[in-house]
Amino acid sequence: RREDSQVRYLVGTPKGRLTKLESDLTQRPWQEVRPNLRVKLLPREGELYVLAQSQARTEKERAMRRRRLRAYWKRLHELHKRELDRDELLQKLGAASARAGRIAAGAVEFEVTQEGRLEFRINRVKLRRLRQREGQYLLRTNLNADDPELVWRCYMQLVSVEEAFRTLKGDLGLRPIYHQKPARIEAHLFIAFLAYCLSVTLRQRLRGSA
Numbered sequence: 001r002r003e004d005s006q007v008r009y010l011v012g013t014p015k016g017r018l019t020k021l022e023s024d025l026t027q028r029p030w031q032e033v034r035p036n037l038r039v040k041l042l043p044r045e046g047e048l049y050v051l052a053q054s055q056a057r058t059e060k061e062r063a064m065r066r067r068r069l070r071a072y073w074k075r076l077h078e079l080h081k082r083e084l085d086r087d088e089l090l091q092k093l094g095a096a097s098a099r100a101g102r103i104a105a106g107a108v109e110f111e112v113t114q115e116g117r118l119e120f121r122i123n124r125v126k127l128r129r130l131r132q133r134e135g136q137y138l139l140r141t142n143l144n145a146d147d148p149e150l151v152w153r154c155y156m157q158l159v160s161v162e163e164a165f166r167t168l169k170g171d172l173g174l175r176p177i178y179h180q181k182p183a184r185i186e187a188h189l190f191i192a193f194l195a196y197c198l199s200v201t202l203r204q205r206l207r208g209s210a
Contacts, residue, residue, distance in 0.1 A: 010141040010154045018051070018138050025051050031148050039148045050139040050151055058135025065103055065130065072100035072108065076120050086116040093118070103130060164196060 018025075021042060028040040028051075036055035041048060075096045079089060089112055097105040107127045110120035143151055 008141075008143055010139060010143060010151065010158060013049070013138040013140045015133065015136075015138065017049075018133070018136070021049060021051075021138075025049075033148050033152050037152070039152070041148060046142065048141050048143065048151075050141065050148070050155075051136060052139065052152070052155075053136045055135065057137075061134040062131070065107075065134065068100050068104035069107060072096060072104050075100075076108070076110065076118070080118045080120070084116060086112060086114070089116055089118060106130075164200075 021044075024044075025040050025042055028042055030038045030040055030053075032038050033052075038053055040051040042051070043049075076093075079092055079096070082089075084092070093110065093112070107123055107130055108120055109123050110118060112118055139151070139155060141151060141154070143154065
């Protein structure tokens with residue numbers, strides 16, 4: 001974390017940290033990095049926290065949250081109408097909450113009475129906070145705070161590297177490696193790398209012709 005460190009880093013930060021920094025970030029101004037993308041910069045103890053908000057990401061996360069919340073709400077109505085004992089109802093509620101995900105399920109409060117009756121409602125405060133944070137993500141870095149565009153470019157490079165690993169391990173089947181001889185393992189990795197280079201080249205050419 002030393003400011004004179006020769007190592008430069010940029011890492012994603014859990015959204016839980018956003019709660020701790022929220023009051024300080026509220027006082028910082030938004031800076032436009034590019035169309036539909038803005039950031040807030042908060043220097044803290046030799047590091048720089050970057051709160052970014054993307055319009056495209058906001059729309060994507062909002063659509064996902066609405067879809068899951070509607071499905072969860074529908075399922076709660078179904079369970080409300082069914083005659084189940086309390087333990088069975090709690091078990092099905094747990095399964096429904098797991099399918100809905102932490103974000104959608106967190107916006108709903110429910111209670112099961114001793115008689116096994118289900119009562120549920122939307123938590124408006126939590127839902128409002130979810131809406132405010134959609135499309136936002138928090139980064140932590142020791143890069144220069146004077147150039148938010150540079151921070152953003154570095155983050156996009158990080159995203160590209162992570163995408164490359166996902167592509168290699170998933171679509172291109174880099175793992176598992178069943179070879180035992182070193183030469184065959186190297187050949188396997190080399191072919192996977194060539195396939196990745198080809199996929200990147202095709203993607204770039206398609207973007208250029210779009």
